[in-house]
Amino acid sequence: MAIKDAISLEGVRKDFGDFTAISNVTFDIADNEFFTLLGPSGCGKTTLLRMIAGFEETSAGKIKLYGDIIENLPPNKRPINTVFQNYALFPHMTVKENIGFSLKMLGWSKSDINDRVAEMVAMVKLEEFTDRKPSQLSGGQQQRVALARAMASKPKLLLLDEPLSALDLKLRKEMRSELKRLQRDTGITFIFVTHDQEEALSMSDRIAVMSSGKVQQIGNPSEIYDTPANRFVADFIGEANLLNATIQKIDGEKIICRLQSGQILTSKSSSKVNVGQSGTISIRPEKLIIKKQNFKGQYLEGKLGQSTYIGTDTQFEILLDKELSLTVRMQNSSLTSENYKNGDQVFLSIADDAAWFLLD
Amino acid sequence: MAAGAGSGRTMSSTFLPVRFWLLMPSWLIIGFFLALPVLLMLVYSFLTKEFRGGVIWEPTLAAYDQFLFDRGLFGDDPPQIEWKYISIFLRSIFQATGATILCLIIGFPTAFFIATRNENTKVIWLFLVTVPYWVNLLIRTVSMKFLIRDSGPLNELLITIGAIETPLKLINTNFAVQLGLFYSYLPFMVLPIYAALERYNFTFSEAASDLYAPKWTILRQILIPIIKPGIIAGCILVFVPSLGAFLAPDLLGGAKTFMIGSLIEDQFKGNAGNWPFGAASSMILLSLVMIVLIYYARAQSKEQV
Ligand SMILES: Nc1ncnc2c1ncn2[C@@H]1O[C@H](COP(=O)(O)OP(=O)(O)OP(=O)(O)O)[C@@H](O)[C@H]1O
Ligand SMILES: [Mg+2]
Numbered sequence: 001m002a003i004k005d006a007i008s009l010e011g012v013r014k015d016f017g018d019f020t021a022i023s024n025v026t027f028d029i030a031d032n033e034f035f036t037l038l039g040p041s042g043c044g045k046t047t048l049l050r051m052i053a054g055f056e057e058t059s060a061g062k063i064k065l066y067g068d069i070i071e072n073l074p075p076n077k078r079p080i081n082t083v084f085q086n087y088a089l090f091p092h093m094t095v096k097e098n099i100g101f102s103l104k105m106l107g108w109s110k111s112d113i114n115d116r117v118a119e120m121v122a123m124v125k126l127e128e129f130t131d132r133k134p135s136q137l138s139g140g141q142q143q144r145v146a147l148a149r150a151m152a153s154k155p156k157l158l159l160l161d162e163p164l165s166a167l168d169l170k171l172r173k174e175m176r177s178e179l180k181r182l183q184r185d186t187g188i189t190f191i192f193v194t195h196d197q198e199e200a201l202s203m204s205d206r207i208a209v210m211s212s213g214k215v216q217q218i219g220n221p222s223e224i225y226d227t228p229a230n231r232f233v234a235d236f237i238g239e240a241n242l243l244n245a246t247i248q249k250i251d252g253e254k255i256i257c258r259l260q261s262g263q264i265l266t267s268k269s270s271s272k273v274n275v276g277q278s279g280t281i282s283i284r285p286e287k288l289i290i291k292k293q294n295f296k297g298q299y300l301e302g303k304l305g306q307s308t309y310i311g312t313d314t315q316f317e318i319l320l321d322k323e324l325s326l327t328v329r330m331q332n333s334s335l336t337s338e339n340y341k342n343g344d345q346v347f348l349s350i351a352d353d354a355a356w357f358l359l360d
Numbered sequence: 361m362a363a364g365a366g367s368g369r370t371m372s373s374t375f376l377p378v379r380f381w382l383l384m385p386s387w388l389i390i391g392f393f394l395a396l397p398v399l400l401m402l403v404y405s406f407l408t409k410e411f412r413g414g415v416i417w418e419p420t421l422a423a424y425d426q427f428l429f430d431r432g433l434f435g436d437d438p439p440q441i442e443w444k445y446i447s448i449f450l451r452s453i454f455q456a457t458g459a460t461i462l463c464l465i466i467g468f469p470t471a472f473f474i475a476t477r478n479e480n481t482k483v484i485w486l487f488l489v490t491v492p493y494w495v496n497l498l499i500r501t502v503s504m505k506f507l508i509r510d511s512g513p514l515n516e517l518l519i520t521i522g523a524i525e526t527p528l529k530l531i532n533t534n535f536a537v538q539l540g541l542f543y544s545y546l547p548f549m550v551l552p553i554y555a556a557l558e559r560y561n562f563t564f565s566e567a568a569s570d571l572y573a574p575k576w577t578i579l580r581q582i583l584i585p586i587i588k589p590g591i592i593a594g595c596i597l598v599f600v601p602s603l604g605a606f607l608a609p610d611l612l613g614g615a616k617t618f619m620i621g622s623l624i625e626d627q628f629k630g631n632a633g634n635w636p637f638g639a640a641s642s643m644i645l646l647s648l649v650m651i652v653l654i655y656y657a658r659a660q661s662k663e664q665v
Contacts, residue, residue: 076572088561153571
């Protein structure tokens with residue numbers, strides 16, 4: 001028998017009046033997977049999560065949890081728990097009571113509840129705070145309580161709606177690895193919502209990139225980053241130089257394009273393309289290399305513009321012609337020998353797999 | 361040490377006048393219209409009564425004595441506990457409690473209903489709740505009397521639809537008084553609970569539901585405990601004026617349901633009254649209310665810790 005997916009969505013849709021917030025979303029999430037929904041504000045991530053949790057009815061489509069249809073069950077009948085964006089810790093209960101709440105609802109005995117709460121408290125390292133009220137905790141501590149509370153009953157699926165967005169940068173980075181550790185240790189399937197691509201890339205097994213209620217691409221972090229499915233994904237994930245281009249020739253894997261500025265560039269693509277089609281070429285700034293001398297291989301010629309120092313890297317603007325400019329990012333350690341000045345004539349080295357063609 | 365004290369004085373001498381003058385109007389009004397009348401009543405309650413109303417400036421405990429003890433027709437029997445006034449007090453507490461419970465039972469769902477409407481319709485519902493209060497309380501209480509009397513529309517309706525055969529005896533009962541008080545003070549219950557629900561974050565209910573709590577449990581263990589201050593405020597705002605009310609008991613209750621408010625009112629009305637006795641009854645009523653409020657404040661501050 002095939003292993004069942006933890007959760008699968010089939011053609012899920014959500015309408016608010018005549019506004020469609022989610023249209024035709026279909027994906028399967030494997031058991032034990034760390035799955036991330038990534039997309040800009042207002043793209044429907046929360047709405048999708050709320051339908052899985054049961055707070056929002058689906059307008060169409062099926063939701064299955066380990067093969068069982070759940071879209072008609074109320075939230076308290078779904079073995080799915082949520083970590084809310086603002087935590088929603090019960091203000092009149094202590095940390096202990098908050099964490100034990102679901103177990104009490106499931107009818108566990110007092111001693112079993114105490115044991116599990118102690119275990120959860122240790123897991124999120126909150127031993128000293130068990131008798132405090134949420135208002136007496138810092139944001140990071142509240143976040144841990146919310147996690148412990150949602151995980152106490154060992155749900156089959158944990159939904160996390162931007163759980164780190166209220167924390168400061170340092171704490172957020174700590175919590176990333178903490179969350180990964182919790183997920184590994186408990187073996188619970190996670191659906192994690194964020195609009196922070198760095199968070200998504202660093203934590204996820206797979207990512208679904210969403211925009212205006214639709215899933216744009218699903219894949220592991222390097223697939224999403226290196227081989228974006230369309231212009232939206234290329235633009236949204238990381239930085240990208242996006243150039244309009246038309247296909248001139250196809251030679252096996254190589255797609256030879258003509259840029260608007262007239263230059264010719266060889267690229268690759270995951271889509272089926274034909275000669276004459278137009279689209280976008282995406283080049284990551286860190287995949288471009290600046291050289292002073294002309295050399296063998298693929299290059300674009302330009303003038304050095306503004307340079308910006310950003311700690312580990314320096315970012316350069318290269319003007320190809322009056323309107324077209326590219327962003328290049330180079331590590332500072334590799335810059336020591338050469339000296340770049342505004343207005344210098346330079347050659348941009350572009351490896352064959354650095355340019356990625358996207359159909360419009 | 362000296363320097364510290366000196367700088368402390370400069371601070372207060374620059375700040376105190378501003379604060380002093382800003383708070384002046386409040387202090388004057390509270391002092392003049394709140395503290396002074398209460399003080400006046402306190403003093404009157406220890407004075408001797410004048411037979412055509414008013415007081416003679418001779419200190420005595422006679423008013424409190426009359427309230428608590430029965431010394432026979434000529435005042436020379438051995439003192440016994442006077443149950444007449446105490447039972448009026450107990451009855452008033454009973455009536456006010458009944459009215460408060462009625463208000464809570466009707467007011468809570470009403471407030472919940474309004475709080476869960478969308479922003480535009482909320483205003484309309486809130487307005488509708490307060491509409492009757494543009495009409496004078498006396499007129500509302502009188503119309504309530506017409507509504508529930510033996511041959512009034514309520515009884516006629518019930519007879520027409522065949523629910524009852526003979527008219528229900530509503531007027532001049534405890535229930536009629538509670539109904540009158542309920543009608544008088546319902547918004548005082550609805551509005552604080554509504555305000556608390558407005559501040560309530562319904563994500564708490566969702567979180568509880570997510571953690572396997574059924575609807576009823578969410579209400580009992582999450583929503584009600586969190587909005588408790590609003591509920592208690594509503595109960596106090598209904599209970600306290602109900603305790604001292606005299607319109608509803610007078611018009612809807614008749615002699616059997618005589619309440620403290622009427623007792624006190626009678627002492628100051630016309631020439632037959634007894635001002636010191638009225639003042640003493642007021643002081644006893646006030647102490648009762650203060651005890652309830654202090655108890656509540658204590659319970660609140662304990663919970664905060
Ligand atoms: N109850 C509702 N009624 C009408 N429209 C709604 C409702 N809830 C959400 N929407 C709309 O649906 C769209 C998606 O909202 P959603 O909250 O899911 O976005 P999101 O991706 O979670 O955004 P964010 O990152 O800002 O949290 C938005 O355009 C929003 O205005
Ligand atoms: Mg959201």
